[in-house]
Structure formats: structure tokens, C-alpha cells
Amino acid sequence: MNFADSEVVASILKKDGYKLTDKAKDANLVLLNTCSIRDKAEQTVRNKLKNFNSQKIENKDLKVGLLGCMAERLKEKLLDQEKIVDLVVGPDSYKDLPNLLDQVEHNQKAVNVILSKSETYGDISPVRIHNNGINAFVSITRGCDNMCTFCVVPFTRGRERSRNPDSILREINELNEKGYKEITLLGQNVDSYLWYGGGPKKDFKKASEYQKLNAKRFSDLLEIVASNFTEIRIRFSTSNPQDMTTDVIETMAKYENICNYIHLPIQSGSDRILKKMNRLHTRQEYLELIKKIREIIPNCGISHDMITGFPTETERDHQDTLSLMEEVKYDFGYMFAYSERPGTYAARHFKDDISPELKQRRLEEIITLQQKHSLERNKRFINSKCSVLIDKSSKKSDDYWSGRTSENNVVVFPKHNLSLGDIVDVKVNECTTATLIGDIYKVKV
Numbered sequence: 313m314n315f316a317d318s319e320v321v322a323s324i325l326k327k328d329g330y331k332l333t334d335k336a337k338d339a340n341l342v343l344l345n346t347c348s349i350r351d352k353a354e355q356t357v358r359n360k361l362k363n364f365n366s367q368k369i370e371n372k373d374l375k376v377g378l379l380g381c382m383a384e385r386l387k388e389k390l391l392d393q394e395k396i397v398d399l400v401v402g403p404d405s406y407k408d409l410p411n412l413l414d415q416v417e418h419n420q421k422a423v424n425v426i427l428s429k430s431e432t433y434g435d436i437s438p439v440r441i442h443n444n445g446i447n448a449f450v451s452i453t454r455g456c457d458n459m460c461t462f463c464v465v466p467f468t469r470g471r472e473r474s475r476n477p478d479s480i481l482r483e484i485n486e487l488n489e490k491g492y493k494e495i496t497l498l499g500q501n502v503d504s505y506l507w508y509g510g511g512p513k514k515d516f517k518k519a520s521e522y523q524k525l526n527a528k529r530f531s532d533l534l535e536i537v538a539s540n541f542t543e544i545r546i547r548f549s550t551s552n553p554q555d556m557t558t559d560v561i562e563t564m565a566k567y568e569n570i571c572n573y574i575h576l577p578i579q580s581g582s583d584r585i586l587k588k589m590n591r592l593h594t595r596q597e598y599l600e601l602i603k604k605i606r607e608i609i610p611n612c613g614i615s616h617d618m619i620t621g622f623p624t625e626t627e628r629d630h631q632d633t634l635s636l637m638e639e640v641k642y643d644f645g646y647m648f649a650y651s652e653r654p655g656t657y658a659a660r661h662f663k664d665d666i667s668p669e670l671k672q673r674r675l676e677e678i679i680t681l682q683q684k685h686s687l688e689r690n691k692r693f694i695n696s697k698c699s700v701l702i703d704k705s706s707k708k709s710d711d712y713w714s715g716r717t718s719e720n721n722v723v724v725f726p727k728h729n730l731s732l733g734d735i736v737d738v739k740v741n742e743c744t745t746a747t748l749i750g751d752i753y754k755v756k757v
């Protein structure tokens with residue numbers, strides 16, 4: 313999401329006469345778009361800020377700005393107290409950047425961290441930065457209303473609002489005309505997408521208004537996008553189990569160009585912990601959703617996010633997480649040790665009582681199990697044919713392309729005379745936990 317937001321920022325500044333440079337040392341302005349999701353993310357940003365500040369000795373004109381969630385969370389702190397940035401701009405205030413940069417020029421305090429109930433940047437065509445011309449992100453919602461007790465996002469990104477489908481279609485059309493082959497529809501919680509003419513999701517109360525306002529839910533949006541752009545592969549992220557409806561899965565099954573992949577974070581396999589996290593579903597409901605997905609889309613790639621060491625997590629809760637993973641056998645997973653975030657419900661009400669060593673031990677256990685499952689799941693592709701979109705050169709060898717299957721598996725294979733952006737059939741010969749290795753079968757015409 314920050315990647316997509318940075319492209320919006322680049323677009324706003326380009327209009328204001330700025331040019332992009334690849335090299336930080338050539339820049340007069342460095343903007344760091346930041347994440348607050350875990351403490352480690354914030355520490356990384358602090359180190360980077362220190363580096364950029366040391367460049368000011370050589371480049372006296374250099375200005376350094378803090379964008380995104382850390383700006384929203386810490387507000388003036390890094391400007392007034394720590395004096396390591398020149399401007400502070402929250403996620404909903406990027407249109408104010410030209411004005412704020414003007415204030416910096418005039419040695420005035422440049423801070424805007426006002427959260428909005430309507431801002432979606434729908435009218436801005438993002439400038440694609442460091443892009444391969446093949447895959448692009450398209451934001452469809454901003455903010456989050458879910459209030460998971462561990463999560464800082466609702467505080468840094470504000471209330472949930474959806475973008476006008478017309479402006480989403482306009483952006484995808486531009487990408488299509490430029491030759492992009494795959495888009496990812498982005499939101500903190502895409503299943504919660506609801507367009508009813510604008511405004512925060514929480515202000516839309518009556519289901520009876522749905523018809524009258526010609527409202528669009530996520531499944532409607534998916535259908536519109538898939539049927540209008542049949543040559544583009546469509547992905548989306550992230551889904552929340554409590555909001556994902558059967559219509560979404562059915563729409564995925566109906567359109568071949570919607571990829572068979574769902575990222576479905578659960579965070580814990582223990583009902584007690586799920587409740588404490590304010591995840592509004594049980595383990596059983598989640599498993600039923602997985603079952604439904606596999607009934608409707610048998611080969612669907614499914615991944616998870618998991619947190620170890622949430623306050624009060626016992627060995628038994630941890631075993632519940634491991635057993636859930638055994639039941640589901642995910643294709644991929646993103647796993648984290650709990651990091652207490654100031655201001656969240658968990659930080660205010662629960663003691664961070666699991667030691668770092670224990671969080672780490674449990675984390676290693678779930679990572680090891682996930683690797684085992686990823687390998688097992690990858691093996692099912694051996695000797696079969698996959699349709700792969702080539703999106704880059706393989707990291708390990710310049711003679712190999714790397715691409716993804718519809719299920720989101722990475723596939724590498726010899727380049728032959730193929731090009732970036734080609735969609736090819738690959739026969740998989742072997743695999744590792746992270747990669748399928750094969751050779752082309754035949755080139756699609």
C-alpha cells in the first residue's frame with residue numbers, strides 16, 4: 313500500500329515541477345513513506361532518517377520528509393523534539409505537499425496529519441516508480457474500521473472509505489493502454505469495499521438502501537473489472553475472513569482472469585486469542601470458509617498472516633495455531649512475533665507478557681511448519697503445466713525468467729526467446745519451498 317501511495321505522491325510532485333531521481337545522494341528532497349505496523353519497521357525508518365540527515369553535511373539544501381503511518385502516529389515529534397525531519401505528512405494529506413514544501417522553503421513548520429473521511433486520491437493518476445511495466449497496484453479502499461486489538465492501522469490510516477468504481481476503471485484502463493498485464497486491487501480489507509456515492513463505510517447503515525443507491529460491493533467491483541479487462545490478470549489484497557462473502561469466491565471462479573489466490577490472514581488458531589484480538593470469527597468459521605473456497609476453486613492458492621506471542625498466549629494456544637496450519641496446509645505464510653503498538657486496545661489493556669525468547673521460539677516453529685507445507689503444496693505442480701506471467705529476470709541466473717502462476721507460485725525457467733510480459737505454459741520439473749523450476753511447454757499465441 314505504501315508503494316502505491318508513493319506513486320500518488322510522485323504524481324502530485326511531478327505536477328509541481330519535481331523530477332524523480334534514483335540516487336538519494338543526488339536528491340534535494342527525500343521523502344520516506346513509512347510503516348508503523350511493528351516496532352521493527354519504525355526502527356528501520358529511524359536508521360534511514362539518520363543516514364539521510366548525515367547527507368545534509370555535504371548537501372546543505374537537502375530536505376527530508378516523513379510520510380505515511382509513522383508521520384500520523386508520531387505527529388510533530390520527529391520534527392520538534394528529535395529534529396531529524398523537515399516535514400511531516402500523514403497518509404491523507406499528500407495533496408497538501410506542494411504547499412507544505414513551500415512552508416519548508418520559508419522556514420515555517422510543515423506538518424499535516426489530518427485524517428480524512430473522504431480522501432481516496434481517486435482523481436490522481438499515479439506515476440509508476442521503479443516498475444516493470446507488467447504489474448501495478450490499484451488502491452480501492454483506504455483506512456480500516458475493524459479494530460483488531462493489536463493493530464495500529466485504524467489509528468494511522470483512519471476510517472474506511474471506498475473509491476468510486478469509475479475512477480478505478482479509469483486507472484485500470486490507463487494501465488491497460490500502457491501494456492500492463494496484471495493489477496492488484498489494494499485495500500486494508502478489500503472485502504469490505506462499498507461504493508454508495510462516497511463517504512465513510514460506517515455511515516452506510518441500511519441494507520435496504522443498497523438497491524436505491526446502486527451500491528457496489530467488492531464482488532460487484534471484481535466482476536466489473538474482470539469483465540471489462542479480460543486480458544488483464546487480477547489479484548487483490550488483503551481479505552479479512554469476517555468480511556469475505558461467497559459472492560467473491562464465486563466471482564473468482566466465474567472469471568478466468570481473476571487469479572486463484574487468496575491471502576486470508578487469521579493471526580492465531582486459538583479461539584480464545586482470536587476473541588482477545590477482536591477478530592470477529594471463530595476458528596471453525598474460518599475453516600468453513602477455507603472449505604468453501606476449496607469447493608468452489610479446488611486448486612486455489614491460500615496464504616495466511618500469523619502472530620506469535622500475543623498477550624496471554626499459552627502453549628496450548630500455540631498448539632492450536634500449529635494444528636490449524638496442519639488442517640489448512642497453506643501455500644505461503646507471513647509470520648510475525650507480536651509487537652506492542654502504543655495506543656492500541658491491546659497496549660492499553662493487556663500486558664505484553666510473553667518473553668521475546670518465547671515469541672521467537674514459537675515463531676520459528678510456525679515458520680518451520682509453513683516451509684514444510686509450502687514444499688508439499690509446491691510438489692503438487694511437479695509434472696504439470698502452469699500458465700505463467702513473466703515479470704522479471706530470475707535473481708539467481710540471468711539466463712532464467714521468473715514469473716507467477718495464477719495461484720501466486722514463483723516459477724523460474726530458461727529464457728529462450730521469450731520476453732517480459734509474455735504469458736507462457738511451463739512444465740514444472742522440480743521445486744523448492746519457495747520456487748517451482750521448469751521449462752516452457754509451448755508459447756501461447
Ligand code: SAH
Nearest residue numbers: 349462463500550577617618648649650651
Ligand atoms: N489489514 C491488513 C493488515 C496489514 S498488516 C491485513 O489484514 O492483512 C499485515 C500483518 O501484520 C497483519 O495481518 C498481522 O499479521 C501483522 N501485524 C499487525 N499488527 C501487528 C503487531 N502489533 N505485531 C505483530 N504483527 C502485527
